[in-house]
Amino acid sequence: ESSPDSGKGYTLASVREALVRQEDTIIYGLIERAKFPSNSHTYDENYAEIKGCGSLVEFVVMNTEALQAQAGRYKNPEENPFFPENLPPSVVPSYPFTEILHPGAASININKSIWKMYFQELLPLLATSGDDGNYAQTAASDLSLLQAISRRIHYGKFVAEVKFRDAPQDYEPLIRAKDREGLMKLLTFTSVEEEVRKRVEKKATVFGQEVSLNSNNGDSGKRKFDPSVASQLYQKWVIPLTKEVQVEYLLRRLE
């Protein structure tokens, strides 16, 4: 058995609880990004003219990640950088994070796909067209939302680990056969996915409403963003990519 045997506190129920809490962070992130219009200069390589960085958002993300790496962010196995190349080492004392994951987990980082999805698919649904000049703030809100989405998707590593520990006899033959389809089927719980999508849409509706003290006005019906964007995000990208991470993790689990 090559796996670390610590991490007994992790159960399928506890990792699902963590996923539920992360929904809040993602929805707040959507609300914060929706506060700004599209601000296309943030993403325009010809606008920023920053050497070696491309667009302003890349400049902000690369430099923020470098600073956060020094402050120890990526010592936590839940965190995965968007630009892992040339990150400076941590300058702070290390914390003994529970080593529940198989070492192969470190080689899984699908942030390139998440980045593409975010800018090509999600942002056009979320941001209304316009320009208010707040490019730095826009880039900062993109980064914190990207980090929340990335953390959730890569949390699939933890989900896969507890599923494997709960039923190694079911997973091992599929892993040895490199049977991606079989693994995908075994780790899928359709009814749980349905619950996740419904809860996310409900949270997006509740968190996104205008709160008024004047009870006569009641709910003005004004929304901070379209709740269906949150459910689409989960249905089309977050859940499928979390499952992809689980398959990738399981394929490395017996190495």
Ligand SMILES: O=C(O)C(=O)C[C@]1(C(=O)O)C=C[C@@H](O)C=C1
């Ligand atoms: O809760 C699980 O079992 C997960 O694997 C997480 C998740 C999700 O991404 O929300 C993914 C696959 C399952 O079909 C159900 C839900």
